[in-house]
Amino acid sequence: MFEIAALIVVLVITVRYGAAWLAVGAALLLCLAVVMRPVAVRVTEISLILALFCTLAVCAALICALVARLAALDRRRHAEQVRLEQRLTFARDLHDFVAHHVTGMVVQAQGAQIVAEARPELTVPALDQIERAGAEALRALRHMVSGLRTEITAAPAVGAEGIRSLVEAFTLPGGGGARLIEEGPVDRLPPAAGAVLHRVAMEALTNVRKHAPDSEQVIMDLRARAGMVELDIVSGPPTPGEETPAHRGYGLTGLEERVVAEGGVFRTGRDSTGHWRVSARIPLESAWEAGL
Missing domain, CATH: 1.20.58 (Methane Monooxygenase Hydroxylase; Chain G, domain 1)
Incomplete structure (x- = not known):
């Protein structure tokens, strides 16, 4: 035996x-x-x-x-499938992070060239902003590349905290900026919804720099309500032919896919006043609703 x-x-x-x-x-x-x-x-x-x-x-x-x-x-x-999906997500996020900062650098450099002769005292602050944007782009690029190579990586700020950082650092060539209006417990958003809204805000601000640089101010309204979180970004009208509902870049298409994947609704276009509006509506989990 x-x-x-x-x-x-x-x-x-x-x-x-x-x-x-x-x-x-x-x-x-x-x-x-x-x-x-x-x-x-x-x-x-x-x-x-x-x-x-x-x-x-x-x-x-x-x-x-x-x-x-x-x-x-x-x-x-x-586990291998999860790692593959994570790396694909990191690769897609390269557009969101790096393109946002690189676009800001290009726009700020163009603005610095314009005002260099008329108002040379504004050149140094513009160069400082370009330097900060470049350093942030390099950090984001290193973060994405390290995420593709390793399994453990520190996640950048997302959700309400990340949106506040984007608004604080946002500037336009004409001196315009962004203003954030918060309503409800936005700091307690579920991680998935917060990450999607952060991407929406980043892509919207990047498009404002590229297609509506003459906007005086960008208004960003973040509202957390029972069962729903809403983000509205309103800017000046885009330059004719730059960005229309019939012509959407890969960034907006990818954002719509992510919002819809969370069960939400994503819209872009001119509102009744002629301003460009980007809107995202994402339903929240029942557990989060109970905590409101």
């Missing part, structure tokens, strides 16, 4: 941890050895009964080892 038990243990370990092709051959030999061990010395009625029990034990052990092996393979496959 000790030999039979030892062979079954070896069988389980081989099937569970062995290499695929080697495990198949070794498992067949071990199964045969366990089943034939009771009748190896002499064939009797008792030895045949014991061989039958050994067969049942081998089948049970084999099934348990196979189930454990398949479960481990499924876990590894799922």
Whole structure:
């Protein structure tokens, strides 16, 4: 019985941890050895009964080892899929982070060239802003690249905190800026909704720099209500032909996909006053609703 038990243990370990092709051959030999061990010395009625029990034990052990092996393979496959999706998300976020800062640098540099002769005292502050935007772009780029190479990386600020940072750092060539209006417990947004709204705000401000640089001010309204969070960004009208509802870049298309994936609604276009409006509505979880 000790030999039979030892062979079954070896069988389980081989099937569970062995290499695929080697495990198949070794498992067949071990199964045969366990089943034939009771009748190896002499064939009797008792030895045949014991061989039958050994067969049942081998089948049970084999099934348990196979189930454990398949479960481990499924876990590894799922973990690899999660890593792949995370890296794809990091790659897509390169557009959101880096393009936002690079666009700001280009617009600020153009503004500095315009005012250099008329108001040279504004050149130095503009260069300081360009330097800060460049440093932030490099940090964001390093963060994204490190996220593609490693599994553990510090996440940038998102949600209400990240939106506040975007608004504080936002400037336009004509001196305009952005103003954030908050309503409700915006600091307690669910992580998924906060991340999507942060991307919406970043893409909207980037598009304002590119397509409506003459805007005097960008108004960003963030409202957290029972069962819903809303973000509205209103800017001056875009330059004709730059950005229309019929022509949408990859950034806006990607944002719409992310908002819709959260069960929300995403809209862009001119409002009744002729200003350009970007709106996102995302429903909130029932657990978060109960905490309002």
